[in-house]
Amino acid sequence: MRKEIVELIFKVAKEKNAFDTLEKYLSKISQRKLGENIIECGILPEMFSQNGSEEKIWAKFSDIILAHALSFLDIKTVVLGARGNSADVFGTASNYTIVGDAKTFRLSRTAKNQKDFKISALDTWRKENNYALLVAPLTQYPTNKSQIYEQAIKRNVTLLSYTHLHFLLDFYNGSNLQNLWETGNRLSLLNESEHEKFQVYWNEIDKTVCKVSGQNKEKLNDYKNLEIEKTKQIGNEGIDFWRNKIAEFNKLSKQEAIKLLIKSEKIEAKIKTIERAINVKIKI
Structure with a gap:
């Protein structure tokens, strides 16, 4: 499904109704297909320009996928089309x-920090609602002590991975998931020295997910290994993309390379911005 979504996003990214087109495309996705492809949505395609239209549409794609996942878990959901100071x-x-x-x-990004996860912002966006959930690739969460876990516990914002959602989609038996959303409140009873620890947080998440799904930890570990293999596969695709870019650059003439560098640095746009700034007339 990843290839089809990438092609669709390239096709509609510049259109005003891009979000609606994507939402319609995914409207009839089955629970099985969603589970099989959910891990992929957590990894941005390397071919998308940083901060470009395609990247923004992919972010909305991940929100739509999350909404569908929650719907299959007996939570009626809606995705907010416009981004702003609110949850998605x-x-x-x-x-x-x-x-x-x-x-x-x-x-290809360097190590993530707490600003990338925006836990405090999500807590604020919760407003009068009971719970808050943040989902990210398991391989992208910090694997040692981190303020991310401390914040999640303090604010009772539940951190999940796409792998945990995949597991729940395959084994959900109708159990109430409220205990999962109370993870932070339970862990807040521990000594504060435990709150930043990676293992403390994820052991509790794993235990709760297994309990509500009626499965064991060994089965969940199989799903985690699937994420690792899928991440390697997508990562190798990214490596191939950048190696092909290097090959393309090596074929450029000196003049073509200079033009490309000027464009990539947005130098001409910066000059125009400065010109507009210095040509302002002040009325006295």
Whole structure:
């Protein structure tokens, strides 16, 4: 599905109704197909320009995928089309409401920090709703002590991976998931020295996910290994993309290379911006 989504995004990214087109395309996705492809949505394609239209549409794609996943878990959801100071996904269960945010990252990016996850912002966007959920690739979360886990516990923002969602989609038995959204509150009872620890947080998440799905930790570990293999596969595609770029650059003439460098640095646009700034007339 990844290839089809990438092609669709390139086709509609500049259109005003790009989000609607993408949402319609995914409207009838089955629970099985969603589970099989959900891990891929957490990894941004390297071929998308940084901060470009395609990257922004991919972010909305991940929100749509999260919304569908929650819907299959008996949480009615809606995706907010316009980004702003609010959560991207809103869900209603039988006895609670929840807001959600799906994160995607490039494998070529350096180490992520707490600003990339925006836990405090998601807590603020929760407003009067009961719970908050942040989903990201398991391989992109910090693997040692981190303030990310401390914040998640303090604010009771549940951190999940796409792998955990995949697992729940395959084994969900109708159990109430409220215990999962209470993870932070339970861990807050531990000594504060434990709050930043990677293992403490994810052991609790794993235990709770297994409990609500009726499965064991060994089965969940199989799913984690699937994420590792899928990440390697997508990563190798990214490596091939950049190696091909190097080959293309090596074929450029000196003049072509200079023009490309000027364009990549947006030098001409910067000159025009400065010119507009210095040509302002002040009325006295």
